[in-house]
Amino acid sequence: MISQTLRDARKYEEINEKKIRQEERPDFHLSTRVGWMNDPNGFSYYDGKYHLFYQYNPYESRWGSMHWGHAVSTDLLHWEYCPAALAPDEAYDKDGCFSGSAETLEDGRQLLMYTGVQKKTLPDGSVREEQTQCVAVGDGTDYVKYEKNPVITSDMLPQGCSKYDFRDPKIWKEADGTFYCVVGNRPQDGSGQILLFVSKDGFDWKFKSVLAENRNRYGKMWECPDFFKLDDKWVLFTSPQDMLPKDLEYHNGYGTLCLIGAFDEKSGMFTEHANQSIDYGIDFYAPQTILTPDGRRVMIGWMQNWDTCSIRGQEEPWFGQMSLARELEIKNGRLYQKPVRELERMRCNRVSYSDVPLNGFLTLDGICGRRIDLEIVLRPKQGEELLRQFEIRFAQDERFYTSFSFKTYESVLKIDRKFSGSTRTIVHQRRSLLKWAKDELKFRLILDRYSAEIFVNDGEQVLTVTMYTDQSADGIKFFADGTVNMDVTKYDLCMQAEGSDWK
């Protein structure tokens, strides 16, 4: 029942993962088992475990033949690989099993919904990739593609909708058992739109509405949508291609967009009230969310950006990692994110300082490491001894470091990996604007070998960046232009922390 293509991939990953030592990967961020990883797919809670699938090319450390990789976890931090779940082995998906999602069927089986890609030669001789939506059913390990695939084709769409840019179904089930899914699409104006579909059983789908239209405001094509209710609002996530910058809110290229608004279930129309970036760093794209059994809305994104993939050489045995799982909340009309609370169970070796005066450069005994949870509270004084700039340098040795800074007079945050050891001509810096009350500033920095995620003021903004600096560079240095008093608490993040119930 399992195709030769999938059997080959499973055999290949089992043999080749042995060539990668655990010390060469992140610990609690999921990285690809071998080869290449992009978007999170099928993020779900099924049969007592979190499941995370991903866009996967096992054979090379670059994008190619798209399979679905698979891993499970009980705490969203300790991940265990499962055999690859999908391979491009049918006529309708022979050129790739693209992104999609998962839901539980009425009979208890798990449904995967994904985009099947098939190259077609047009009458003028050009080749285009036709995209349709397909499903597969399984038990949490093995999945069988539905014999009537594809389940959604371009024939079901209103006039003008593209059949070449039509991808990334995100499925969910309402309390009454009805299935819905949102899919990214391109209308005639060449920008993006999100389509909504409905189904009684997850197999038989009908077009419901154009949920939201880009009208060329935020980039062009909208990829990887997600749509959910959060704190009495409806939230639409999407990852636009070809964005233009807007102040310090949106940057050029591949970005992330969070639209907060209302949803009219009858008409299937979404009304936007507010918009913002989801992440303000460099490496974050195509996030997907789930509702956990205890009612939290949790998001994981691909911790990478299509335009900066060359940060790591293709000769490396793996490329691609996921972000930390983050709990979401809407507060003051904005999206807030914080690391899943399970992370606190991994904390060990606490080192803490309070009310340290900072003026110029400073290092503190015991404050170092590359797998750490570091909390900083700054209390800038007003008046004469004004704090003009705060900076923290991490993953640091004599030559290299990555830096995060805040200029108080401009209210600008900056992440900068220019001196991290990268030898590529890519974006290394990004800035964002912080609205702050001018009394207290809080930063929480999570490092996991090759990445940094900085949660600002309890998650009002997050800046995510990857850096491939040698692991021996584990220093941390603080800097203030002006004067500020700071509290610092550092924990190492230990996979087997004392008292942790993870086995």
Ligand code: FRU
């Ligand atoms: C987004 C994306 C998706 C597509 C997948 C292909 O990163 O382009 O739209 O399904 O990657 O790997």
